[in-house]
Amino acid sequence: MSTSLVTGATAGIGHEFARQLAARGDDLVLVARDAERLTSVAEDLRSRYGVSVEVLPADLTEPDQLDRVAERLAERDRPVDLLVNNAGFGLKNRFLDNPIDVEQGQHDILVRAVLRLSHAALGGMVERGRGGVINVSSVAAFLPRGTYSADKAWVNSFSAWAHNEYADRGVVVMVLCPGFVRTEFHQRLGIDRDASAPRMFWLDADRLVREALADYDRGRAMSVPSKRYKAIVAASRVVPRSALQRLQGLGRK
Secondary structure: OOEEEEEOOOOHHHHHHHHHHHHOOOEEEEEEOOHHHHHHHHHHHHHHHOOOEEEEEOOOOOHHHHHHHHHHHHOOOOOOOEEEEOOOOOOOOOHHHOOHHHHHHHHHHHHHHHHHHHHHHHHHHHHHOOEEEEEEOOHHHHOOOHHHHHHHHHHHHHHHHHHHHHHHHOEEEEEEOOOEEOOOHHHHOOOOHHHHOOHHHEEOHHHHHHHHHHHHHOOOOEEOOOHHHHHHHHHHOOOOHHHHHHHOOOOOO
């Protein structure tokens, strides 16, 4: 029996990871800020799939709460086989229009939490010679899109290094780079989803996660959904940055 820990597990991509992992028979540890909603999701998954679901309410911007999640990942007698670093954060305004503590909150979720939780999980995984991490990044990592893009570029770089470092020791680290996905993400930012991108760029979370898990099972270092987003990633490597600026609205969920 495998155990998977998913952050940001009550909505969107994180909830879909939890659902599909439960359907595969994984026991779960679910992390999110909203304890009431977290409990509701856990009860639903237990009843639908008959798996064990542990809830761990935590705001990952708070160091002591982040430490509690890291401590759970580091437990040797209750090993976690797969960590899904999915907790998200996005800012509607431009860099200088945001208070610096708000920018720091985004950085803490997208970079600091990924760093701390990956470090906590990988130690035991390398010792056991099995396990893995899926870091949910974004197509925005390949585009000039302010601090969100910069934070996600770090996630890509870190994940690529960790995959190369630990693959031959039985541990897979994969980065998932979605574009626009039909979730609550844009609604929470107060952004009109219909106006933010053409319909052709929108993805369904269930298909995204299904393909991501298939790529993870194959031991891939990166998963990019759909031909259109693969084309954008390929173009980002050859197109001048000034031209890519026109695509800066294409991003995460």
